[in-house]
Amino acid sequence: MIHITVGGEHREIGENTSVEELLRLENVEMPEYVSVSVNEDFVTRSDFAAHILRDGDVVEFLYYMGGGAV
Amino acid sequence: MILTNEQLERYSRHIILKDIGVKGQKKLCEAKVLIIGAGGLGAPAAMYLAAAGVGQIGIADADTVDLSNLQRQIIHTTNDLGKPKVESAKETMQAINPDTDVKIYNEFIYSQNILELIADYDFILDGTDNFPAKFLINDACVMADKPFTHAGIICFEGQLMTVVPHQTPCYRCVFTNPPPKGAVPTCHEAGVVGAMAGVIGCLQALEAIKYITGAGELLTGRLLIFDALSMRFHTAKLPPRGSGCAVCSDHPSITELIDYDPPTCGVKGGGA
Numbered sequence A: 001m002i003h004i005t006v007g008g009e010h011r012e013i014g015e016n017t018s019v020e021e022l023l024r025l026e027n028v029e030m031p032e033y034v035s036v037s038v039n040e041d042f043v044t045r046s047d048f049a050a051h052i053l054r055d056g057d058v059v060e061f062l063y064y065m066g067g068g069a070v
Numbered sequence B: 001m002i003l004t005n006e007q008l009e010r011y012s013r014h015i016i017l018k019d020i021g022v023k024g025q026k027k028l029c030e031a032k033v034l035i036i037g038a039g040g041l042g043a044p045a046a047m048y049l050a051a052a053g054v055g056q057i058g059i060a061d062a063d064t065v066d067l068s069n070l071q072r073q074i075i076h077t078t079n080d081l082g083k084p085k086v087e088s089a090k091e092t093m094q095a096i097n098p099d100t101d102v103k104i105y106n107e108f109i110y111s112q113n114i115l116e117l118i119a120d121y122d123f124i125l126d127g128t129d130n131f132p133a134k135f136l137i138n139d140a141c142v143m144a145d146k147p148f149t150h151a152g153i154i155c156f157e158g159q160l161m162t163v164v165p166h167q168t169p170c171y172r173c174v175f176t177n178p179p180p181k182g183a184v185p186t187c188h189e190a191g192v193v194g195a196m197a198g199v200i201g202c203l204q205a206l207e208a209i210k211y212i213t214g215a216g217e218l219l220t221g222r223l224l225i226f227d228a229l230s231m232r233f234h235t236a237k238l239p240p241r242g243s244g245c246a247v248c249s250d251h252p253s254i255t256e257l258i259d260y261d262p263p264t265c266g267v268k269g270g271g272a
């Protein structure tokens, strides 16, 4: 197991987990509309499956937020 | 311009700041800021920018004040119910600071009017509540080379980023396209805490003040995320400007403004 931080919260996940798998593990609805950064670097959507998370990684999910006026 | 004695007193707390001073205050008094949306984000931003002495503030919105707005849109009061939001906003702003010239635009933005609206302004605040408007503002500001600050809020969360077109990443560099209509819960369904809108709207006002005065470092190249439940602010570094972006790359594929379908509002993972 490795230890990572997701949106500021600690997580323990299996070794060789990809960003794509993490989105599934975190039950992110509609992962096609979430942007992801790892250690403050933006992960390109086409790299989600290939990008393997490492021990100590800090992951942020960037969601669309539309609210404001109404 | 020369600041009057009354202005020196009104803005004295700015003037003693070494990053603003008389010079910065004069810049504020000569600046023109456009706020699109007189709602949850635009309300506090408009009030603080008027108080700060911004010379001309434009405010664009075609809605009227509704009872359900008052939980967060603090520029409007119970007496304003039914009034056009821009009129109610103007009254509050002028009561705060009669020096500020408030221009009102009682219209919604779309591809045919936005370029004309933003043309006269130095800095734009996106206080809208839907993705078609957010992408339209981004694309128009990139095309017209107008710096702006984006913000979004939902439930207990907010996000913010400032864009200096062709120098720093734009909204589309991060969020490629609007989510399809109906695919994500709307603001009305999801709700938002009023004070959340206040926090994020005030951060937008701060970005405008920093841009105008040159104080500090703008929130460019970074997305700020605020989670009120855990009381955490954090920033995520964004990809470099233009890398494959449809609108701000050196060879953009989007060269005309797009009117996307009406409002959708937020997408959220499980767990939070």
Ligand SMILES: [Zn+2]
Residues within 6 Å of the ligand: B169, B170, B171, B172, B173, B174, B241, B242, B245, B246, B247, B248, B249
């Ligand atoms: Zn871009």
